[in-house]
Each structure stands twice: as structure tokens, then as C-alpha cells.
Amino acid sequence: MKTFTILKPDDWHLHLREGLVLKNIIKFTSDYFGRAIVMPNTKNPITTINKAISYKNSIAQALPENSNFQPLMTIYLTDETDKDELIQGYKNNVFFAAKLYPANSTTNSSHGVKKIENLYNIFESMEDSGMPLLIHGEVTDSDVDVFDREEVFIDRELLPLVKRFPKLKIVLEHITTSHAVDFVQNNKIGATITPHHLHINRNAMFFGGLNSDFYCLPVAKRETNRIALRKAATSGNECFFLGTDSAPHLREWKAFCGCAGIFNSPVAIESYLTVFEEENALDNFEKFASLNGPNFYNLPPNKEKLKLVTRPNKISEFVNIIEEKNIVGKIKPFHAGETLNWQVEGIVK
Numbered sequence: 001m002k003t004f005t006i007l008k009p010d011d012w013h014l015h016l017r018e019g020l021v022l023k024n025i026i027k028f029t030s031d032y033f034g035r036a037i038v039m040p041n042t043k044n045p046i047t048t049i050n051k052a053i054s055y056k057n058s059i060a061q062a063l064p065e066n067s068n069f070q071p072l073m074t075i076y077l078t079d080e081t082d083k084d085e086l087i088q089g090y091k092n093n094v095f096f097a098a099k100l101y102p103a104n105s106t107t108n109s110s111h112g113v114k115k116i117e118n119l120y121n122i123f124e125s126m127e128d129s130g131m132p133l134l135i136h137g138e139v140t141d142s143d144v145d146v147f148d149r150e151e152v153f154i155d156r157e158l159l160p161l162v163k164r165f166p167k168l169k170i171v172l173e174h175i176t177t178s179h180a181v182d183f184v185q186n187n188k189i190g191a192t193i194t195p196h197h198l199h200i201n202r203n204a205m206f207f208g209g210l211n212s213d214f215y216c217l218p219v220a221k222r223e224t225n226r227i228a229l230r231k232a233a234t235s236g237n238e239c240f241f242l243g244t245d246s247a248p249h250l251r252e253w254k255a256f257c258g259c260a261g262i263f264n265s266p267v268a269i270e271s272y273l274t275v276f277e278e279e280n281a282l283d284n285f286e287k288f289a290s291l292n293g294p295n296f297y298n299l300p301p302n303k304e305k306l307k308l309v310t311r312p313n314k315i316s317e318f319v320n321i322i323e324e325k326n327i328v329g330k331i332k333p334f335h336a337g338e339t340l341n342w343q344v345e346g347i348v349k
């Protein structure tokens with residue numbers, strides 16, 4: 001049995017949802033992660049200071065007792081975002097960062113930005129104040145092939161943005177291509193990488209029939225890209241850090257409409273560890289999970305430690321959503337039914 005400890009990790013990209021789902025799933029993150037950047041694409045997106053405060057309160061209420069987990073809130077940028085409110089919210093520690101969704105790029109993003117140039121005066125203020133810009137990097141034009149949308153976004157939108165705002169703190173979220181890996185390294189911006197993009201390529205969606213369990217956005221790409229992502233994540237390079245993009249959907253909705261998103265938070269750490277072990281890079285896991293992110297965001301690393309062990313770890317088929325002791329829904333986690341070789345043993349003080 002192998003055992004090692006790392007500083008407690010953070011999740012730099014997470015969807016916590018609301019209401020009953022939030023109450024049932026938050027423990028999977030708050031048990032083992034110190035902080036998480038909470039995405040603002042709730043049904044009614046988080047576009048103002050008041051909405052962010054009330055969402056943060058509902059997260060606090062959903063947390064297990066005595067939890068010291070810290071949700072870091074984000075504002076959802078729209079064509080109508082008020083610059084003064086954005087900066088005021090950042091300076092008063094309501095917003096940790098701003099999230100840019102090109103309109104209709106993913107779940108609940110119909111309010112997103114239609115033309116990025118419209119936000120240039122906002123980016124100017126963000127650059128001045130040090131407020132990070134988190135980007136869902138895909139164009140949404142229907143004439144661009146869905147597998148090319150990240151690459152086209154980088155060349156068409158991100159490159160001019162980086163050139164025009166060289167001091168703006170940018171994170172390209174959930175990268176999926178070797179093109180993104182190269183761009184991030186060459187331009188010294190940050191990037192999060194999900195566990196699922198390290199494990200699956202696009203074949204997974206078509207194995208044994210059309211399978212929406214492996215459908216997420218940006219969609220998984222071909223194998224050469226997966227290999228490039230694994231190399232980047234396990235390299236120890238400080239540009240790359242942990243962001244699960246865990247995005248739960250109730251079973252009936254996933255089956256019915258094939259919504260985009262993979263729920264990986266119950267198994268995220270073990271899933272990443274599997275990759276790092278396969279790549280002979282366990283020594284770099286702490287950098288990716290616990291150090292590179294705080295370093296990028298100018299935050300101290302967490303103080304507590306997490307103990308990890310090798311032990312057969314059978315992942316359950318479903319996570320139950322429970323209301324007053326009744327099962328009212330089910331969500332399928334990533335790696336459902338598989339046995340992984342790693343397990344989180346717990347927090348070491």
C-alpha cells in the first residue's frame with residue numbers, strides 16, 4: 001500500500017448548483033478541498049453584488065457543520081455588466097473573479113457576452129485592479145465545427161485580448177486541446193484542467209451507443225489532445241492547476257436532454273491521482289492540486305493536509321439526492337461502477 005500526504009487542495013472551477021442539489025453535493029467538495037471558485041451560471045445567473053451575497057449565504061447554509069470550506073464567488077459578465085458594481089464587488093471581497101461566457105456556450109449561458117469587444121472598458125478596470133478574468137474559451141458560431149471551437153476562440157478572441165491587456169490576470173478554463181496548452185504556456189496565463197479531459201477522448205461519447213454521460217463543454221477532443229493535457233497537468237508547470245468543472249445534472253435530465261456536464265466531485269482527487277500515477281508524476285500532484293492555483297491567485301496555500309492511500313475504491317453507480325430521508329433524484333458520478341486504485345484517507349491536522 002502506498003501512502004502520501006499533500007497540502008489540502010482547492011478546486012479552481014466548480015458548479016455547485018442551488019437548492020436541494022447544492023445541499024446534497026456540497027460535502028463532496030467541502031470535505032477535502034479548502035476553497036473553490038464557484039461558477040455563476042445558476043438558473044438566474046449571478047450578475048450583481050446582491051445575488052452573489054445571497055448565493056454565498058445559501059452555500060454557507062448548505063455546508064456541513066463546522067466546515068471551514070471557503071466558496072469564492074464570481075460575477076457572470078453580460079453585455080450589460082455595470083463596471084462600477086463589478087469593481088466595487090471585487091474591492092469589497094464579494095467577487096473573487098469575473099466569468100466570461102460567450103453567449104450560449106454552455107449550461108445557462110444564454111445571457112453571456114455577444115461581442116467581447118463590448119467589454120474592453122471593463123477589462124481595463126479589471127487589469128488596473130488585479131481582478132482575475134475566467135474564460136469559457138469557445139466561440140459559439142454555428143458555422144464553426146463543435147470540435148474546433150476552442151481553437152478558433154483562442155486565435156480569434158483570446159490572442160487579441162492577451163495582446164491588448166498584457167497585465168490582465170486571465171485563466172482559460174477547462175482546456176481541452178494541445179493548442180490551448182501551447183497558448184497558455186507561451187503567454188503565461190493560467191489554465192484549469194478537469195479530471196475527465198485527462199481520462200476520456202471524444203470516443204467515450206459514442207461507445208456502446210450515444211452516451212451523454214461523457215458529454216461536457218468544451219467537448220472532449222481527439223486522443224492527441226488528451227495526451228497533451230496529461231503531459232501539461234502532470235508537468236508541475238505553474239500555469240496549470242486543478243479545476244474539476246464538476247457539473248451535476250439529475251439523471252432524468254441527463255438522459256432526457258443530454259445536458260452538458262460531468263459530475264466528478266465525489267471522485268475528483270482519486271481520478272486525478274490515477275492519471276498522475278499512470279504518468280509517473282505523483283511527485284508533481286501537490287503542485288497541480290494545492291500550490292500552483294494559490295500561487296497564481298496570490299493566496300496562501302491551505303495549511304491542513306490530506307492523506308492519500310492506494311486501496312481498491314469502488315465508485316458507486318449513483319449519488320442519491322435526498323429530501324427529508326426520501327430519495328428524490330439520482331446523479332451519476334464520473335467513474336461510476338469503476339474501481340479506482342486510490343482513496344482519500346482524510347484530513348491530517
Ligand SMILES: [Zn+2]
Pocket residue numbers: 013015039174245247
Ligand atoms: Zn464550468
